[in-house]
Amino acid sequence: xxxxxxPGDLQEFLAVRAALSELQEIEACREHPAGLLxxxxxxxxxxxxxxxxxxxxxxxxxxxxxDLLDWWLANPKTVVxxxxxxxxxxxxxxxxxxxxxxxxxxxxxxxxxxxxxxQKVIRKVWVQYQSLPEHLRNxxxxxxxxxxxxxxxxxxxxxxxxxxxxxxxxxxxxKAGRSETAALVILDEFAFHEYAADTYTAALPTAAxxxxxxxISTANGVSNEETGEGNHFHxxxxxxxxxxxxxxxxxxxxxxxxxxxxxxxxxxxxPDSVRRGREYxxxxxxxxxxxxxxxxxxxxxxxxxxxxxxxxxxxxxxQTVSPRKAKREKRxxxxxxxxxxxxxxxx
Numbered sequence: 001x002x003x004x005x006x007p008g009d010l011q012e013f014l015a016v017r018a019a020l021s022e023l024q025e026i027e028a029c030r031e032h033p034a035g036l037l038x039x040x041x042x043x044x045x046x047x048x049x050x051x052x053x054x055x056x057x058x059x060x061x062x063x064x065x066x067d068l069l070d071w072w073l074a075n076p077k078t079v080v081x082x083x084x085x086x087x088x089x090x091x092x093x094x095x096x097x098x099x100x101x102x103x104x105x106x107x108x109x110x111x112x113x114x115x116x117x118x119q120k121v122i123r124k125v126w127v128q129y130q131s132l133p134e135h136l137r138n139x140x141x142x143x144x145x146x147x148x149x150x151x152x153x154x155x156x157x158x159x160x161x162x163x164x165x166x167x168x169x170x171x172x173x174x175k176a177g178r179s180e181t182a183a184l185v186i187l188d189e190f191a192f193h194e195y196a197a198d199t200y201t202a203a204l205p206t207a208a209x210x211x212x213x214x215x216i217s218t219a220n221g222v223s224n225e226e227t228g229e230g231n232h233f234h235x236x237x238x239x240x241x242x243x244x245x246x247x248x249x250x251x252x253x254x255x256x257x258x259x260x261x262x263x264x265x266x267x268x269x270x271p272d273s274v275r276r277g278r279e280y281x282x283x284x285x286x287x288x289x290x291x292x293x294x295x296x297x298x299x300x301x302x303x304x305x306x307x308x309x310x311x312x313x314x315x316x317x318x319q320t321v322s323p324r325k326a327k328r329e330k331r332x333x334x335x336x337x338x339x340x341x342x343x344x345x346x347x
Contacts, residue, residue: 029136064254215245252281253282317336
């Protein structure tokens with residue numbers, strides 16, 4: 001049976017259906033950050049890319065970001081070692097936006113190696129906020145920044161119940177975040193923080209009180225396992241399993257549009273091996289090894305490490321015969337491993 005609706009009744013029916021749809025979208029946003037982020041649009045002003053998240057389609061090349069988001073939610077302390085331009089900082093900014101709009105009364109801290117870099121992440125939050133339809137802003141009223149202004153280091157909103165939620169950007173200093181309480185702390189490009197150890201120590205109570213700490217960075221050298229000196233990001237990474245910190249690596253291959261041809265064409269064209277290792281690593285070992293400051297060529301060492309996988313012919317030591325001559329003595333525990341016999345005409 002077909003029922004004809006008067007024009008007024010039809011408009012009312014469509015309005016009710018639209019309102020129900022909006023309520024369902026709001027509820028989906030409240031339940032999980034992916035419900036919110038499926039509606040945002042991002043514009044990376046540095047490289048001019050406009051993009052969206054793909055957190056609902058397991059077949060999509062960027063769906064790994066949904067897995068990363070779920071992993072962040074499930075673990076209070078996490079460390080991510082990554083290649084550049086994978087959208088990890090944008091995803092973290094989206095999580096901060098979710099706290100801002102759907103967790104009234106919470107504070108999120110973004111700490112980067114200087115004020116300008118912290119502000120870049122704050123702007124990522126703002127870009128995503130501005131792209132949302134009005135009903136998904138959950139009735140929150142922007143307190144900071146002032147009307148028609150761009151945020152510098154703070155975004156603050158007032159919810160219907162009067163509670164304030166804030167996203168605050170801070171530079172790395174000995175006291176960064178020490179007097180702040182937060183539900184979410186994002187330590188962005190942490191390997192480059194001058195006061196990394198102090199900042200991380202100040203953030204730890206966040207996790208102890210039920211919040212989350214997201215340590216995100218490309219590599220920048222290593223730490224000394226015995227003394228604890230050196231790069232603190234590497235120290236957190238290398239001790240993560242022992243102290244209950246979740247860790248993940250996302251290499252250059254994670255980007256769905258990058259293949260070996262891209263690597264051979266674009267990455268190998270970069271003459272600086274340190275920059276290649278920092279921005280486009282294929283493994284954690286490569287990321288940290290290639291960004292060390294050592295005497296020997298790190299790429300050569302990596303090549304030898306990969307090639308020297310077979311069993312050596314034998315081991316030996318060299319005994320001095322004269323100032324210009326030495327002889328080999330085969331020994332089971334010799335310091336030198338021989339994989340090929342030397343060539344008579346070689347150098």
